[in-house]
Structure formats: structure tokens, C-alpha cells
Amino acid sequence: MAENKASKAAGEAQEPPKKEKTYKVTCGTFKARNEALQRAAEAKRAGVHVSLKICKTEYSLLYAEDMTKAEAEAARKAIEAKKVNAEVSEQ
Numbered sequence: 001m002a003e004n005k006a007s008k009a010a011g012e013a014q015e016p017p018k019k020e021k022t023y024k025v026t027c028g029t030f031k032a033r034n035e036a037l038q039r040a041a042e043a044k045r046a047g048v049h050v051s052l053k054i055c056k057t058e059y060s061l062l063y064a065e066d067m068t069k070a071e072a073e074a075a076r077k078a079i080e081a082k083k084v085n086a087e088v089s090e091q
Contacts, residue, residue, distance in 0.1 A: 022091045023072035024065035027084055029058050036061065046082045065091060 027043050027050050030036040036052060036059035043050050043061065050061040063086065064075055072088045079086040 020068070022066045023069055023088050024091050025063040025067065025072050025075045025079070025086055025088055027061040027063055027079065027086050029060045031058055033059055035059075043084050046084050048079050048082055048084050 027048065028036075028039055030039065040050055040052055040061055048063065050063050053060040053062045063079060064072075067075065069088075076086045076088050
């Protein structure tokens, strides 16, 4: 403990806290707006509520973000059980 105080007093740089990896679940990424809207409607009819995320040159159907790996995998399996394609990716 005395060493810890001494190192802080000496002005040594502390390591920043490690961030846990977060994941997002999407139901596809599309170049055409009409195709993205059509897939969003299909997902909604299947009972999967997605958000249409507009990126620079593409449209993405976002289901959820800021999830742990286990939560994202569970969400993906639940979505695929409703016969809608889903994928998990890191943020």
C-alpha cells in the first residue's frame, strides 16, 4: 500500500481502465434504401422491431447495441427463431 501511494506521488501514469467489448445485433446492411425498407417491414411482420440506421453510403437494420457477447448471441438466436437473418458484430 505504501508503494502504491509512493508511485502515485511520483506522478507515474496510470493505465486507463479497460473497456469491455460491446456488441451489436443487426439484421442486414443494404446499399439501396428501398431494399432496406422492405427488409425492415418483413422483420416487423415477423415480430422483430428494428431501427433503420442510415450510414454514409448504406442502410443498416439495427436491433440492439451495447450488449455483451452472451446477450448478443442470445438475441441473435431469438431473432433467427423468427426466421429473420441476424448477425452479431463488435462496435
